[in-house]
Amino acid sequence: MSDHNSRETLVRAASRLFRQKGYSGVGLTEILKEAGLPKGSLYYHFPGGKAELADAATRWAAAWLEGLLNRTFGAATRFEGGALATCEAIATAVASESHVPACPVLSILQAAPVEPALQATAQEVYGRWTDCLEAHAVRLGHPDPRAAAFVLHIKLQGAWVIAFAQQSNAPFAALAEDLRRSV
Amino acid sequence: MSDHNSRETLVRAASRLFRQKGYSGVGLTEILKEAGLPKGSLYYHFPGGKAELADAATRWAAAWLEGLLNRTFGAATRFEGGALATCEAIATAVASESHVPACPVLSILQAAPVEPALQATAQEVYGRWTDCLEAHAVRLGHPDPRAAAFVLHIKLQGAWVIAFAQQSNAPFAALAEDLRRSV
Numbered sequence: 001m002s003d004h005n006s007r008e009t010l011v012r013a014a015s016r017l018f019r020q021k022g023y024s025g026v027g028l029t030e031i032l033k034e035a036g037l038p039k040g041s042l043y044y045h046f047p048g049g050k051a052e053l054a055d056a057a058t059r060w061a062a063a064w065l066e067g068l069l070n071r072t073f074g075a076a077t078r079f080e081g082g083a084l085a086t087c088e089a090i091a092t093a094v095a096s097e098s099h100v101p102a103c104p105v106l107s108i109l110q111a112a113p114v115e116p117a118l119q120a121t122a123q124e125v126y127g128r129w130t131d132c133l134e135a136h137a138v139r140l141g142h143p144d145p146r147a148a149a150f151v152l153h154i155k156l157q158g159a160w161v162i163a164f165a166q167q168s169n170a171p172f173a174a175l176a177e178d179l180r181r182s183v
Numbered sequence: 184m185s186d187h188n189s190r191e192t193l194v195r196a197a198s199r200l201f202r203q204k205g206y207s208g209v210g211l212t213e214i215l216k217e218a219g220l221p222k223g224s225l226y227y228h229f230p231g232g233k234a235e236l237a238d239a240a241t242r243w244a245a246a247w248l249e250g251l252l253n254r255t256f257g258a259a260t261r262f263e264g265g266a267l268a269t270c271e272a273i274a275t276a277v278a279s280e281s282h283v284p285a286c287p288v289l290s291i292l293q294a295a296p297v298e299p300a301l302q303a304t305a306q307e308v309y310g311r312w313t314d315c316l317e318a319h320a321v322r323l324g325h326p327d328p329r330a331a332a333f334v335l336h337i338k339l340q341g342a343w344v345i346a347f348a349q350q351s352n353a354p355f356a357a358l359a360e361d362l363r364r365s366v
Contacts, residue, residue, distance in 0.1 A: 022293030024207030102293075109348055110205030110285075110293040122348045150357045158341025165292055165305045174333045 007045045009035045015057035019101035023054055023111035023118070051115045054108050058118075061104030062125040066132050068093070073136035079145075082136055083152050084179040090156065091172030094163060102164040103157060129153055155179075190228045192218045198240035202284035206237055206294035206301070234298045237291050241301075244287030245308040249315055251276070256319035262328075265319055266335050267362040273339065274355030277346060285347040286340060312336055338362075 013035035017026045028050055032039055046052040072089050076082030094100050105122045112119035130153045137145030155178075159171040196218035200209045211233055215222055229235040255272050259265030277283050288305045295302035313336045320328030342354040 021296040022207070024205070025293065025297050105348065106344065107293070109344070110208065110290070112348070113204040114208050119348075126345055126348050147357060147360060150354070151361045154341035154345060154354055154358055155338055156341065157344050158337035158339065161289065161292070161340050161344050162309055162337060165288065165295070165302075165309050171333070171337055174330060175337055177330060178334045 003045075006035075006037055006041050010037060010042065010045060010053065011056050011060045014053050015061045015104065016101070018054060018057055018107040019061070019104060020099055021107075022102070023050075023108050023115075028053075051111075051117055054111070054115075054118060055121050058104050058108050058121055058125060062128065065090075065104070065129065069129070069132050069136070073133075073140070076136075076140065078183075079137045079140045079142040079148055080179070080183045082140065084176060084183050086152075087156065087159070087172055087176045087179055090160070091169050091176065094160075094172065095169045100163050100167045100169070103160045106161060106164065126153070186228075189218075189220055189224050193220060193224065193228060193236065194239050194243045197236050198244045198287065199284070201237060201240055201290040202244070202287060203282055204290075205285070206233075206291050206298075211236075234294075234300055237294070237298075237301060238304050241287050241291050241304055241308060245311065248273075248287070249311065252312070252315050252319070256316075256323070259319075259323065261366075262320045262323045262325040262331055263362070263366045265323065267359060267366050269335075270339065270342070270355055270359045270362055273343070274352050274359065277343075277355065278352045283346050283350045283352070286343045289344060289347065309336070 010031065014026075014031050017031055017034055028039075028042060031053070032042060035041075042053065043049070046056065068089055069086060072085040073079075073082035076085060105125050108115075108118040109122050112122055130149050133149035133152055134145050137148045142148045155175055159175045162171040163169060193214065197209075197214050200214055200217060211222075211225060214236070215225060218224075225236065226232070229239065251272055252269060255268040256262075256265035259268060288308050291298075291301040292305050295305055313332050316332035316335055317328050320331045325331045338358055342358045345354040346352060
């Protein structure tokens with residue numbers, strides 16, 4: 001496996017496990033086993049160890065979500081339509097897994113008090129998602145783009161945290177039904 | 184200190200610490216130190232150890248939030264007014280602390296995959312909050328009480344998780360502004 005491939009394999013495995021079990025619930029041995037890689041590869045790619053790997057895993061999953069936002073809003077003619085499409089797309093992605101995974105940020109959020117670098121990552125990623133939604137709100141002519149973006153982000157996070165707790169897609173379905181009323 | 188008092192002191196200390204640092208980020212020694220109690224008191228009150236204490240701490244904080252919901256909705260004449268008052272009351276409670284604490288359920292949620300009993304507690308408490316909101320929606324004559332309750336719960340959780348990440352009250356302020364539009 002090339003360097004690039006083994007790094008990405010590690011990041012994907014870490015992201016999957018952290019989002020299922022949380023940062024503290026996953027050990028490095030488990031991540032290496034899931035990735036099918038030797039111990040040396042971890043410190044070769046991530047000299048900072050678990051926190052550096054969690055940072056990379058969160059950013060990798062965050063970029064996936066930003067891509068999803070750009071696709072759903074890119075196809076929309078109004079902010080409200082993009083909001084509904086986004087909710088439905090996250091619901092579909094979440095439902096396709098046997099275990100409903102947490103939002104990538106949630107998995108590192110509880111570790112933030114003991115890993116200040118992860119607190120900064122969580123804040124940065126949440127900020128980027130709101131900014132991304134705001135850019136689409138501006139482009140689509142929403143009269144109050146910042147507030148619309150922030151409130152949509154709040155709704156999506158709330159649906160996600162309850163979906164993770166209940167291991168059910170029902171919160172996304174309820175939110176989609178609510179968003180449908182304003183489309 | 185009486186048995187009852189030392190149990191409650193332990194539960195309050197545990198709740199405060201878990202909500203700041205997450206279940207995995209807090210050790211029993213730290214909780215006992217915060218509570219000012221000897222080690223024996225922990226296993227006397229909670230033979231099941233940390234998971235049993237976290238369950239009690241979550242239920243204690245959950246009852247506090249249910250009391251808050253009953254007060255804010257008890258004074259409302261419409262569901263929308265109760266929703267706004269609830270958002271403002273949580274924002275005030277959260278702002279009164281030097282560190283924005285997580286929702287009581289969030290602190291145990293990440294430990295759920297390794298502590299299945301806590302997963303059940305998280306699901307039960309989330310379910311009770313939605314049920315409590317639904318009862319108020321019914322009483323206040325909302326045409327779709329179940330959906331209104333679930334969506335309000337989703338919004339409050341989303342504001343809370345972002346407020347915890349950002350250590351800021353801004354998500355509650357944004358949500359309150361949004362709810363104000365429908366009052």
